[in-house]
Each structure stands twice: as structure tokens, then as C-alpha cells.
Amino acid sequence: MTMGIIYSGTVADTDGEVTFPGHTYAVYMINKDHNDWVEVKMNGGPHSVLLADANGHAHAYTEVPGDYTKIQVMTAGATIAVYAIG
Numbered sequence: 286m287t288m289g290i291i292y293s294g295t296v297a298d299t300d301g302e303v304t305f306p307g308h309t310y311a312v313y314m315i316n317k318d319h320n321d322w323v324e325v326k327m328n329g330g331p332h333s334v335l336l337a338d339a340n341g342h343a344h345a346y347t348e349v350p351g352d353y354t355k356i357q358v359m360t361a362g363a364t365i366a367v368y369a370i371g
Contacts, residue, residue, distance in 0.1 A: 291371035297364040302329070302357040309353045309369045313346040319363040326357045336365060 292305045295317065316323045316336040323336040327349065334349050346366075358365055 288370055291369050293368040295364055295366050296356065296358050298358040298361055300358070302355050304355045305353065305369050305371070307354075307371045309351070309371045311348055311350045312353050312356065312367060312369045313348055314356075314365050314367045315346045317364045317366050319360060321360070323363040323365060324359040325365065326359050327351075327353050328355055329357075333359065 288310060291307045291309065296303050312327075314325060314334070314336055316339045318339050320340050321338050323338075325334045325336060326332070327334060334347065336347055346368075353369070356367065
């Protein structure tokens, strides 16, 4: 089984729903600059992930294992860094 990065970049709440170019084994995300928890909707919902606030707790990427094809940052004013393995 060959795995590799299928998506890498930043996603802001203003980007709307971002679609990956394939299915994933895991998605890795970190809150870049928001001083509160950030909600990220996975595959259009209802499943969401909360990322810790940037100043107080976010010192590592959060791993979200599973088959995902799209994400959306729901928290106003937030930007995350993300990469997906597929």
C-alpha cells in the first residue's frame, strides 16, 4: 500500500468547504493563529473536530484518522494548517 501527502496548505473560515483530491487515511491539523478553540467540520458534518487555541495549547498537529474528502473551518476569523495522507 502506497501512502503519501495528497493535500497540504492553509484553510481559513472564508475558504468555505475545501475538497481533497482523494480519500484519506488521516488528516493532520493545527490552529495557526486563533486565540480560542477552532471547529473544523469533516466531510460536510455532522462530525466536527475542535483544535486547541493557538497561544495556550496548540503546539502539535491534531491527528484525525479516517476517510475524509473535505473539511470546512467553522470558526469565524480562524486559519488552520492542514495536511492529509491518502
